Amino acid sequence: MSTEYNAFITETTIEPTSEGPLSGRTVAVKDNISTADVRTTCGSAMLEEYVPSYDATVVERLTAAGATIVGKANMDEFGMGGTTETSAFGPTENPRAPGRVAGGSSGGSAAAVAGGKADLALGTDTGGSIRNPAAFCGVVGLKPTYGLVSRYGLIAYANSLEQIGPIAPTVEETAMLLDVIAGPDENDATTHQNGTDADYAAAADGNVDGMTVGVLESLRDGADDRVVDAFDDAVAELEAQGATVVEIELDSIDHALAAYYVIAMSEASSNLARFDGVRYGVSGGYEGDWNEAFAMSREKGFGEEVKRRILLGTYALSAGYHEKYYKKAQDARAWVKQDFDAAFEKADVLASPTMPVLPPEIGDSLDDPLQLYQIDANTVPVNLANLPAISVPAGRADGSPVGVQLVGPAFDEHRLIRAASALE
Protein backbone atom coordinates (compact mmCIF):
# COMPACT_ATOMS: atom_id res chain seq x y z
CA MET A 1 0.00 0.00 0.00
CA SER A 2 1.39 3.34 -1.03
CA THR A 3 0.05 5.37 1.89
CA GLU A 4 -1.18 4.45 5.35
CA TYR A 5 -4.58 2.70 5.04
CA ASN A 6 -4.17 3.27 1.28
CA ALA A 7 -6.34 6.34 1.87
CA PHE A 8 -4.72 8.41 -0.88
CA ILE A 9 -4.15 7.68 -4.55
CA THR A 10 -1.98 10.80 -4.84
CA GLU A 11 -0.39 12.63 -1.93
CA THR A 12 0.27 16.26 -2.79
CA THR A 13 0.09 19.77 -1.38
CA ILE A 14 -2.25 22.30 -2.92
CA GLU A 15 -1.66 25.56 -1.09
CA PRO A 16 -4.43 27.94 -0.01
CA THR A 17 -5.01 30.98 -2.21
CA SER A 18 -6.12 33.22 0.69
CA GLU A 19 -6.88 33.24 4.41
CA GLY A 20 -10.30 32.14 5.60
CA PRO A 21 -12.32 29.94 7.94
CA LEU A 22 -10.31 26.85 6.93
CA SER A 23 -6.87 28.43 7.44
CA GLY A 24 -4.55 25.89 9.04
CA ARG A 25 -6.88 23.01 8.16
CA THR A 26 -5.94 20.11 5.90
CA VAL A 27 -8.46 18.55 3.52
CA ALA A 28 -8.49 15.28 1.56
CA VAL A 29 -10.37 15.53 -1.75
CA LYS A 30 -11.94 12.48 -3.40
CA ASP A 31 -10.17 11.61 -6.61
CA ASN A 32 -13.18 12.17 -8.88
CA ILE A 33 -13.07 15.93 -8.12
CA SER A 34 -10.84 17.81 -10.57
CA THR A 35 -7.68 19.48 -9.35
CA ALA A 36 -5.68 21.57 -11.86
CA ASP A 37 -2.23 20.08 -12.53
CA VAL A 38 -2.82 17.21 -10.05
CA ARG A 39 -3.86 13.89 -11.57
CA THR A 40 -7.48 12.92 -11.02
CA THR A 41 -7.95 9.20 -11.60
CA CYS A 42 -11.49 8.34 -10.41
CA GLY A 43 -9.85 5.21 -8.99
CA SER A 44 -9.56 3.92 -12.57
CA ALA A 45 -6.70 2.67 -14.72
CA MET A 46 -8.51 4.52 -17.52
CA LEU A 47 -7.55 7.88 -15.97
CA GLU A 48 -4.29 6.85 -14.29
CA GLU A 49 -2.41 9.63 -16.08
CA TYR A 50 -5.23 12.16 -16.54
CA VAL A 51 -4.28 15.66 -15.34
CA PRO A 52 -7.13 18.19 -15.40
CA SER A 53 -6.38 21.69 -16.63
CA TYR A 54 -8.89 23.32 -14.26
CA ASP A 55 -10.14 23.13 -10.66
CA ALA A 56 -13.60 22.00 -9.62
CA THR A 57 -15.61 24.85 -8.07
CA VAL A 58 -15.44 23.18 -4.65
CA VAL A 59 -11.64 23.03 -4.87
CA GLU A 60 -11.47 26.76 -5.65
CA ARG A 61 -13.74 27.40 -2.66
CA LEU A 62 -11.61 25.26 -0.35
CA THR A 63 -8.32 26.96 -1.17
CA ALA A 64 -9.95 30.41 -1.12
CA ALA A 65 -11.21 29.59 2.39
CA GLY A 66 -7.64 28.91 3.55
CA ALA A 67 -7.59 25.11 3.31
CA THR A 68 -4.50 23.12 2.33
CA ILE A 69 -5.36 20.10 0.21
CA VAL A 70 -3.12 17.19 1.20
CA GLY A 71 -4.15 14.48 -1.20
CA LYS A 72 -6.56 12.88 -3.62
CA ALA A 73 -8.46 10.21 -1.75
CA ASN A 74 -8.94 6.62 -2.84
CA MET A 75 -12.38 5.55 -4.06
CA ASP A 76 -14.34 2.83 -5.79
CA GLU A 77 -13.70 3.11 -9.51
CA PHE A 78 -15.89 5.97 -10.83
CA GLY A 79 -17.82 5.81 -7.54
CA MET A 80 -19.18 2.36 -8.34
CA GLY A 81 -19.04 0.27 -5.19
CA GLY A 82 -19.77 0.30 -1.50
CA THR A 83 -16.44 -0.81 -0.03
CA THR A 84 -13.58 0.98 -1.92
CA GLU A 85 -12.43 -2.43 -3.15
CA THR A 86 -13.11 -1.75 -6.85
CA SER A 87 -10.37 0.91 -6.96
CA ALA A 88 -7.66 0.16 -9.52
CA PHE A 89 -5.25 1.33 -6.82
CA GLY A 90 -6.20 -1.30 -4.24
CA PRO A 91 -8.60 -1.26 -1.30
CA THR A 92 -8.60 1.29 1.52
CA GLU A 93 -8.37 -0.16 5.03
CA ASN A 94 -10.65 0.99 7.84
CA PRO A 95 -8.54 2.85 10.46
CA ARG A 96 -11.15 2.17 13.16
CA ALA A 97 -11.73 -1.51 12.32
CA PRO A 98 -8.41 -3.03 11.15
CA GLY A 99 -8.67 -5.61 8.38
CA ARG A 100 -12.12 -4.39 7.42
CA VAL A 101 -13.22 -2.19 4.51
CA ALA A 102 -13.52 1.57 4.96
CA GLY A 103 -16.83 1.58 3.09
CA GLY A 104 -17.37 3.30 -0.21
CA SER A 105 -17.26 4.78 -2.57
CA SER A 106 -15.64 7.67 -0.65
CA GLY A 107 -13.63 5.22 1.48
CA GLY A 108 -10.33 7.07 1.14
CA SER A 109 -11.92 10.35 2.23
CA ALA A 110 -13.47 8.83 5.38
CA ALA A 111 -10.31 6.84 6.19
CA ALA A 112 -8.15 9.95 5.81
CA VAL A 113 -10.25 11.71 8.46
CA ALA A 114 -10.66 8.68 10.75
CA GLY A 115 -6.93 7.90 10.55
CA GLY A 116 -5.86 11.49 11.22
CA LYS A 117 -4.32 11.97 7.75
CA ALA A 118 -6.51 15.01 7.05
CA ASP A 119 -8.62 17.25 9.31
CA LEU A 120 -11.55 17.22 6.88
CA ALA A 121 -12.49 15.61 3.56
CA LEU A 122 -14.74 15.92 0.55
CA GLY A 123 -16.57 12.88 -0.75
CA THR A 124 -19.31 12.37 -3.29
CA ASP A 125 -22.61 10.58 -2.71
CA THR A 126 -24.62 9.03 -5.55
CA GLY A 127 -26.42 6.36 -3.53
CA GLY A 128 -24.81 6.70 -0.11
CA SER A 129 -21.12 7.02 -0.90
CA ILE A 130 -20.47 9.68 1.74
CA ARG A 131 -22.71 8.27 4.47
CA ASN A 132 -21.61 4.65 4.03
CA PRO A 133 -17.86 5.15 4.69
CA ALA A 134 -18.62 7.77 7.36
CA ALA A 135 -20.68 5.12 9.22
CA PHE A 136 -18.10 2.35 8.75
CA CYS A 137 -15.19 4.62 9.84
CA GLY A 138 -16.95 6.31 12.78
CA VAL A 139 -16.92 9.87 11.40
CA VAL A 140 -19.62 12.32 10.29
CA GLY A 141 -20.65 12.58 6.62
CA LEU A 142 -23.33 14.74 5.02
CA LYS A 143 -25.00 14.31 1.63
CA PRO A 144 -26.41 17.77 0.78
CA THR A 145 -29.72 18.49 -0.93
CA TYR A 146 -29.38 18.12 -4.70
CA GLY A 147 -28.40 21.52 -6.06
CA LEU A 148 -26.86 22.91 -2.87
CA VAL A 149 -23.24 22.22 -3.88
CA SER A 150 -21.79 22.75 -7.36
CA ARG A 151 -20.83 19.64 -9.33
CA TYR A 152 -18.68 21.62 -11.78
CA GLY A 153 -15.42 19.68 -12.12
CA LEU A 154 -16.85 16.48 -10.65
CA ILE A 155 -16.29 13.65 -13.13
CA ALA A 156 -19.87 12.50 -13.65
CA TYR A 157 -21.14 9.00 -12.91
CA ALA A 158 -24.91 9.50 -12.38
CA ASN A 159 -25.46 13.22 -12.41
CA SER A 160 -29.16 13.34 -11.46
CA LEU A 161 -28.29 11.63 -8.16
CA GLU A 162 -24.80 12.68 -7.08
CA GLN A 163 -23.66 15.48 -4.80
CA ILE A 164 -20.31 16.52 -3.35
CA GLY A 165 -20.37 16.77 0.46
CA PRO A 166 -18.30 17.06 3.64
CA ILE A 167 -16.78 14.41 5.93
CA ALA A 168 -15.33 15.44 9.32
CA PRO A 169 -14.73 14.19 12.87
CA THR A 170 -17.60 16.26 14.33
CA VAL A 171 -20.98 17.59 13.21
CA GLU A 172 -19.85 21.20 13.70
CA GLU A 173 -16.79 20.76 11.48
CA THR A 174 -18.94 18.99 8.88
CA ALA A 175 -21.26 22.00 8.89
CA MET A 176 -18.32 24.41 8.70
CA LEU A 177 -17.01 22.64 5.59
CA LEU A 178 -20.51 22.72 4.10
CA ASP A 179 -20.60 26.48 4.69
CA VAL A 180 -17.49 26.82 2.51
CA ILE A 181 -18.66 24.70 -0.44
CA ALA A 182 -22.43 25.41 -0.57
CA GLY A 183 -24.06 27.99 -2.80
CA PRO A 184 -24.84 28.79 -6.42
CA ASP A 185 -22.29 28.48 -9.22
CA GLU A 186 -22.70 29.92 -12.70
CA ASN A 187 -20.79 26.92 -14.05
CA ASP A 188 -23.43 24.49 -12.77
CA ALA A 189 -26.97 25.40 -13.82
CA THR A 190 -28.42 22.82 -11.41
CA THR A 191 -27.22 24.77 -8.37
CA HIS A 192 -29.76 26.64 -6.28
CA GLN A 193 -29.69 30.06 -4.64
CA ASN A 194 -29.97 28.42 -1.22
CA GLY A 195 -26.79 28.02 0.73
CA THR A 196 -25.49 31.55 0.36
CA ASP A 197 -24.51 32.82 3.83
CA ALA A 198 -26.43 29.95 5.41
CA ASP A 199 -24.22 29.57 8.53
CA TYR A 200 -24.77 25.85 8.96
CA ALA A 201 -22.11 25.64 11.68
CA ALA A 202 -24.27 27.75 14.00
CA ALA A 203 -26.99 25.11 13.83
CA ALA A 204 -24.83 22.55 15.65
CA ASP A 205 -26.28 23.57 19.02
CA GLY A 206 -27.56 20.13 20.07
CA ASN A 207 -31.08 21.40 20.76
CA VAL A 208 -33.69 18.77 19.82
CA ASP A 209 -36.25 19.71 22.45
CA GLY A 210 -39.68 19.61 20.77
CA MET A 211 -38.42 17.96 17.59
CA THR A 212 -40.23 14.91 16.18
CA VAL A 213 -38.01 12.05 14.99
CA GLY A 214 -39.62 9.53 12.63
CA VAL A 215 -38.02 6.08 12.70
CA LEU A 216 -38.10 4.42 9.26
CA GLU A 217 -39.30 1.06 10.54
CA SER A 218 -38.62 -1.13 7.53
CA LEU A 219 -35.02 0.09 7.29
CA ARG A 220 -34.53 -0.51 11.01
CA ASP A 221 -36.00 -4.00 10.81
CA GLY A 222 -33.83 -4.95 7.84
CA ALA A 223 -30.58 -4.30 9.69
CA ASP A 224 -28.21 -6.60 11.58
CA ASP A 225 -29.29 -6.96 15.25
CA ARG A 226 -26.03 -5.46 16.53
CA VAL A 227 -26.60 -2.40 14.35
CA VAL A 228 -30.22 -2.13 15.52
CA ASP A 229 -29.13 -2.14 19.19
CA ALA A 230 -26.76 0.79 18.64
CA PHE A 231 -29.41 2.60 16.57
CA ASP A 232 -32.09 2.15 19.26
CA ASP A 233 -29.72 3.57 21.89
CA ALA A 234 -29.19 6.67 19.72
CA VAL A 235 -32.93 7.18 19.24
CA ALA A 236 -33.46 6.81 23.01
CA GLU A 237 -30.79 9.46 23.53
CA LEU A 238 -32.70 11.91 21.31
CA GLU A 239 -35.88 11.10 23.23
CA ALA A 240 -34.10 11.74 26.53
CA GLN A 241 -33.16 15.18 25.23
CA GLY A 242 -36.78 16.13 24.55
CA ALA A 243 -37.50 14.76 21.09
CA THR A 244 -40.71 12.86 20.33
CA VAL A 245 -40.25 9.55 18.51
CA VAL A 246 -42.81 8.21 16.00
CA GLU A 247 -42.79 5.26 13.59
CA ILE A 248 -42.90 5.90 9.84
CA GLU A 249 -43.63 3.42 7.06
CA LEU A 250 -42.80 4.31 3.46
CA ASP A 251 -44.69 2.06 1.02
CA SER A 252 -42.35 2.88 -1.86
CA ILE A 253 -39.13 2.03 -0.10
CA ASP A 254 -38.98 -1.62 -1.16
CA HIS A 255 -38.69 -0.50 -4.77
CA ALA A 256 -36.15 2.27 -4.24
CA LEU A 257 -33.05 0.10 -4.59
CA ALA A 258 -34.00 -1.42 -7.95
CA ALA A 259 -35.03 2.00 -9.24
CA TYR A 260 -31.78 3.52 -8.05
CA TYR A 261 -29.61 0.96 -9.82
CA VAL A 262 -31.54 1.20 -13.09
CA ILE A 263 -31.23 5.01 -13.11
CA ALA A 264 -27.60 5.09 -11.96
CA MET A 265 -26.48 2.45 -14.46
CA SER A 266 -28.39 4.14 -17.29
CA GLU A 267 -26.76 7.48 -16.56
CA ALA A 268 -23.37 5.77 -16.19
CA SER A 269 -23.65 4.13 -19.60
CA SER A 270 -24.10 7.58 -21.12
CA ASN A 271 -21.62 9.53 -18.96
CA LEU A 272 -18.80 7.03 -19.37
CA ALA A 273 -19.09 7.05 -23.17
CA ARG A 274 -16.62 9.97 -23.16
CA PHE A 275 -13.74 7.68 -22.18
CA ASP A 276 -12.54 6.67 -25.61
CA GLY A 277 -8.75 6.73 -25.29
CA VAL A 278 -8.54 9.53 -27.88
CA ARG A 279 -9.09 12.79 -26.01
CA TYR A 280 -8.07 11.23 -22.68
CA GLY A 281 -7.94 7.83 -21.11
CA VAL A 282 -5.74 4.86 -21.93
CA SER A 283 -5.05 4.28 -25.57
CA GLY A 284 -3.46 1.05 -26.63
CA GLY A 285 -2.72 2.24 -30.15
CA TYR A 286 -4.91 -0.64 -31.26
CA GLU A 287 -5.40 -1.84 -34.78
CA GLY A 288 -8.84 -1.68 -36.27
CA ASP A 289 -11.52 0.95 -36.85
CA TRP A 290 -12.89 3.46 -34.37
CA ASN A 291 -15.40 1.10 -32.78
CA GLU A 292 -12.89 -1.70 -32.36
CA ALA A 293 -10.16 0.56 -30.96
CA PHE A 294 -12.69 2.25 -28.66
CA ALA A 295 -13.93 -1.12 -27.34
CA MET A 296 -10.36 -2.37 -26.74
CA SER A 297 -9.34 0.80 -24.91
CA ARG A 298 -12.36 0.43 -22.62
CA GLU A 299 -11.65 -3.27 -22.06
CA LYS A 300 -8.19 -2.31 -20.87
CA GLY A 301 -9.08 0.83 -18.90
CA PHE A 302 -12.24 -0.15 -17.02
CA GLY A 303 -12.52 -2.58 -14.12
CA GLU A 304 -15.17 -5.27 -13.94
CA GLU A 305 -17.76 -3.40 -11.86
CA VAL A 306 -17.63 -0.43 -14.25
CA LYS A 307 -18.12 -2.70 -17.26
CA ARG A 308 -20.97 -4.48 -15.48
CA ARG A 309 -22.82 -1.19 -14.88
CA ILE A 310 -22.18 0.23 -18.35
CA LEU A 311 -23.55 -2.95 -19.92
CA LEU A 312 -26.60 -3.15 -17.65
CA GLY A 313 -27.28 0.56 -18.22
CA THR A 314 -26.98 0.15 -21.98
CA TYR A 315 -29.37 -2.79 -21.73
CA ALA A 316 -31.92 -0.86 -19.64
CA LEU A 317 -31.98 1.95 -22.19
CA SER A 318 -32.04 -0.27 -25.27
CA ALA A 319 -35.05 -0.61 -27.57
CA GLY A 320 -37.78 -2.75 -26.04
CA TYR A 321 -36.50 -2.46 -22.48
CA HIS A 322 -36.68 1.29 -21.89
CA GLU A 323 -40.36 1.12 -20.88
CA LYS A 324 -39.83 -1.93 -18.68
CA TYR A 325 -36.86 -0.67 -16.71
CA TYR A 326 -36.04 3.01 -17.11
CA LYS A 327 -39.58 4.42 -17.23
CA LYS A 328 -40.68 2.25 -14.30
CA ALA A 329 -37.64 3.38 -12.34
CA GLN A 330 -38.62 7.01 -12.91
CA ASP A 331 -42.12 6.21 -11.62
CA ALA A 332 -40.60 4.62 -8.53
CA ARG A 333 -38.43 7.69 -8.06
CA ALA A 334 -41.47 9.99 -8.11
CA TRP A 335 -43.26 7.64 -5.69
CA VAL A 336 -40.36 7.73 -3.22
CA LYS A 337 -40.33 11.52 -3.38
CA GLN A 338 -44.09 11.71 -2.63
CA ASP A 339 -43.69 9.28 0.27
CA PHE A 340 -40.95 11.39 1.83
CA ASP A 341 -43.04 14.57 1.41
CA ALA A 342 -45.88 12.89 3.30
CA ALA A 343 -43.51 11.65 6.02
CA PHE A 344 -42.26 15.17 6.69
CA GLU A 345 -45.82 16.15 7.59
CA LYS A 346 -45.53 13.74 10.54
CA ALA A 347 -41.89 14.17 11.54
CA ASP A 348 -39.16 16.84 11.42
CA VAL A 349 -36.37 14.40 10.66
CA LEU A 350 -36.37 10.72 9.72
CA ALA A 351 -33.95 8.22 11.24
CA SER A 352 -32.56 4.82 10.28
CA PRO A 353 -29.33 2.90 10.63
CA THR A 354 -26.98 4.31 7.97
CA MET A 355 -25.75 0.84 6.99
CA PRO A 356 -27.71 -2.37 7.58
CA VAL A 357 -24.46 -4.28 8.24
CA LEU A 358 -21.12 -3.90 9.99
CA PRO A 359 -18.08 -3.31 7.75
CA PRO A 360 -17.10 -6.58 6.01
CA GLU A 361 -13.54 -7.88 6.04
CA ILE A 362 -11.48 -6.80 3.03
CA GLY A 363 -12.02 -9.27 0.19
CA ASP A 364 -15.09 -10.89 1.73
CA SER A 365 -17.92 -9.38 -0.25
CA LEU A 366 -16.83 -8.93 -3.84
CA ASP A 367 -18.09 -12.13 -5.44
CA ASP A 368 -21.82 -11.43 -5.59
CA PRO A 369 -22.63 -8.01 -7.09
CA LEU A 370 -26.35 -8.18 -6.26
CA GLN A 371 -25.57 -8.80 -2.59
CA LEU A 372 -23.15 -5.88 -2.61
CA TYR A 373 -25.80 -3.61 -4.18
CA GLN A 374 -28.14 -4.45 -1.30
CA ILE A 375 -25.95 -2.82 1.34
CA ASP A 376 -27.07 0.52 -0.16
CA ALA A 377 -30.73 -0.09 0.77
CA ASN A 378 -30.92 2.52 3.55
CA THR A 379 -29.09 5.33 1.78
CA VAL A 380 -30.36 5.32 -1.85
CA PRO A 381 -33.96 6.49 -1.21
CA VAL A 382 -32.54 9.87 -0.17
CA ASN A 383 -30.70 10.33 -3.46
CA LEU A 384 -33.82 9.41 -5.45
CA ALA A 385 -35.75 12.13 -3.58
CA ASN A 386 -32.91 14.70 -3.84
CA LEU A 387 -32.98 15.18 -0.03
CA PRO A 388 -30.20 15.93 2.46
CA ALA A 389 -29.03 13.29 4.94
CA ILE A 390 -26.27 12.94 7.49
CA SER A 391 -24.55 9.96 9.08
CA VAL A 392 -23.38 10.46 12.64
CA PRO A 393 -21.50 7.91 14.79
CA ALA A 394 -23.60 5.89 17.26
CA GLY A 395 -21.04 3.87 19.15
CA ARG A 396 -19.66 0.48 18.20
CA ALA A 397 -20.81 -3.09 17.76
CA ASP A 398 -18.36 -6.00 17.86
CA GLY A 399 -15.47 -3.57 17.55
CA SER A 400 -16.78 -1.75 14.46
CA PRO A 401 -18.33 1.72 14.28
CA VAL A 402 -22.08 2.07 13.67
CA GLY A 403 -23.74 5.11 12.08
CA VAL A 404 -27.18 6.65 12.42
CA GLN A 405 -28.68 8.31 9.36
CA LEU A 406 -30.91 11.36 9.72
CA VAL A 407 -32.87 12.61 6.70
CA GLY A 408 -34.40 16.07 6.36
CA PRO A 409 -36.58 18.07 3.95
CA ALA A 410 -34.93 19.65 0.91
CA PHE A 411 -32.64 22.58 1.75
CA ASP A 412 -33.12 22.18 5.51
CA GLU A 413 -29.58 21.09 6.36
CA HIS A 414 -29.85 23.24 9.51
CA ARG A 415 -32.40 20.84 10.96
CA LEU A 416 -30.21 17.81 10.25
CA ILE A 417 -27.14 19.42 11.74
CA ARG A 418 -29.05 20.41 14.87
CA ALA A 419 -30.42 16.90 15.39
CA ALA A 420 -27.11 15.19 14.58
CA SER A 421 -25.20 17.39 17.02
CA ALA A 422 -27.48 16.15 19.83
CA LEU A 423 -26.03 12.67 19.33
CA GLU A 424 -22.41 13.71 20.03
Next chain:
Amino acid sequence: MSEDAVDADAVHHVADLARVALTESEAERFEAQFGDILGYFDSLDEVPEIERESDLVNVMRPDEQRPSLNQDEALDNAAETEDGYFKGPRVS
Protein backbone atom coordinates in the same frame (compact mmCIF):
# COMPACT_ATOMS: atom_id res chain seq x y z
CA MET B 1 -33.57 -10.39 -20.80
CA SER B 2 -34.92 -11.46 -17.41
CA GLU B 3 -37.97 -13.11 -18.96
CA ASP B 4 -35.88 -14.39 -21.79
CA ALA B 5 -32.77 -16.26 -20.72
CA VAL B 6 -29.56 -14.27 -20.47
CA ASP B 7 -27.25 -16.09 -22.83
CA ALA B 8 -23.76 -15.41 -24.09
CA ASP B 9 -25.11 -13.85 -27.28
CA ALA B 10 -27.14 -11.31 -25.31
CA VAL B 11 -24.10 -10.32 -23.24
CA HIS B 12 -21.94 -9.94 -26.34
CA HIS B 13 -24.64 -7.98 -28.16
CA VAL B 14 -25.01 -5.41 -25.37
CA ALA B 15 -21.20 -5.22 -25.02
CA ASP B 16 -21.02 -4.38 -28.73
CA LEU B 17 -23.68 -1.68 -28.31
CA ALA B 18 -21.74 -0.22 -25.37
CA ARG B 19 -18.37 -0.47 -27.20
CA VAL B 20 -16.79 -2.45 -24.40
CA ALA B 21 -14.74 -5.51 -25.35
CA LEU B 22 -14.98 -8.37 -22.83
CA THR B 23 -12.69 -11.24 -21.98
CA GLU B 24 -14.29 -14.67 -22.21
CA SER B 25 -14.22 -15.12 -18.43
CA GLU B 26 -15.92 -11.75 -17.90
CA ALA B 27 -18.62 -12.63 -20.42
CA GLU B 28 -19.25 -15.92 -18.60
CA ARG B 29 -19.57 -14.25 -15.20
CA PHE B 30 -21.83 -11.53 -16.61
CA GLU B 31 -24.10 -14.14 -18.16
CA ALA B 32 -24.90 -15.58 -14.73
CA GLN B 33 -24.97 -12.27 -12.84
CA PHE B 34 -27.17 -10.38 -15.32
CA GLY B 35 -29.93 -12.95 -14.88
CA ASP B 36 -29.91 -12.34 -11.12
CA ILE B 37 -29.67 -8.56 -11.35
CA LEU B 38 -32.31 -8.13 -14.07
CA GLY B 39 -34.53 -10.54 -12.16
CA TYR B 40 -34.23 -8.23 -9.18
CA PHE B 41 -35.08 -5.23 -11.40
CA ASP B 42 -38.30 -7.04 -12.40
CA SER B 43 -39.72 -5.99 -9.02
CA LEU B 44 -40.26 -2.60 -10.70
CA ASP B 45 -43.22 -4.19 -12.48
CA GLU B 46 -45.12 -3.72 -9.19
CA VAL B 47 -44.61 0.06 -9.19
CA PRO B 48 -47.87 1.89 -9.86
CA GLU B 49 -47.98 4.59 -12.49
CA ILE B 50 -47.25 7.83 -10.68
CA GLU B 51 -48.42 11.27 -11.59
CA ARG B 52 -45.25 13.29 -11.60
CA GLU B 53 -45.23 16.94 -10.76
CA SER B 54 -42.21 18.39 -12.43
CA ASP B 55 -40.46 20.92 -10.24
CA LEU B 56 -37.87 21.52 -12.93
CA VAL B 57 -37.24 24.96 -14.36
CA ASN B 58 -35.04 26.02 -17.24
CA VAL B 59 -31.95 27.94 -16.23
CA MET B 60 -30.85 30.31 -18.95
CA ARG B 61 -27.93 32.68 -19.26
CA PRO B 62 -27.01 35.23 -21.91
CA ASP B 63 -25.23 33.60 -24.84
CA GLU B 64 -21.95 35.45 -24.50
CA GLN B 65 -18.43 34.44 -25.40
CA ARG B 66 -16.39 33.35 -22.39
CA PRO B 67 -12.85 32.09 -21.98
CA SER B 68 -12.44 28.33 -22.32
CA LEU B 69 -9.56 25.86 -22.61
CA ASN B 70 -7.07 26.83 -25.30
CA GLN B 71 -6.03 24.33 -27.95
CA ASP B 72 -2.89 23.18 -26.12
CA GLU B 73 -4.79 22.59 -22.87
CA ALA B 74 -7.49 20.68 -24.70
CA LEU B 75 -4.86 18.36 -26.20
CA ASP B 76 -2.91 17.90 -22.95
CA ASN B 77 -4.32 14.46 -22.15
CA ALA B 78 -4.49 13.02 -25.65
CA ALA B 79 -2.20 10.08 -26.41
CA GLU B 80 -1.80 11.10 -30.04
CA THR B 81 -2.15 14.47 -31.72
CA GLU B 82 -1.29 15.85 -35.14
CA ASP B 83 -1.06 19.50 -36.23
CA GLY B 84 -2.98 20.65 -33.18
CA TYR B 85 -5.78 18.08 -33.54
CA PHE B 86 -6.72 14.86 -31.77
CA LYS B 87 -5.60 11.83 -33.73
CA GLY B 88 -8.00 8.92 -33.54
CA PRO B 89 -8.35 5.52 -35.15
CA ARG B 90 -9.77 5.27 -38.67
CA VAL B 91 -13.53 5.63 -38.81
CA SER B 92 -14.21 2.53 -40.90
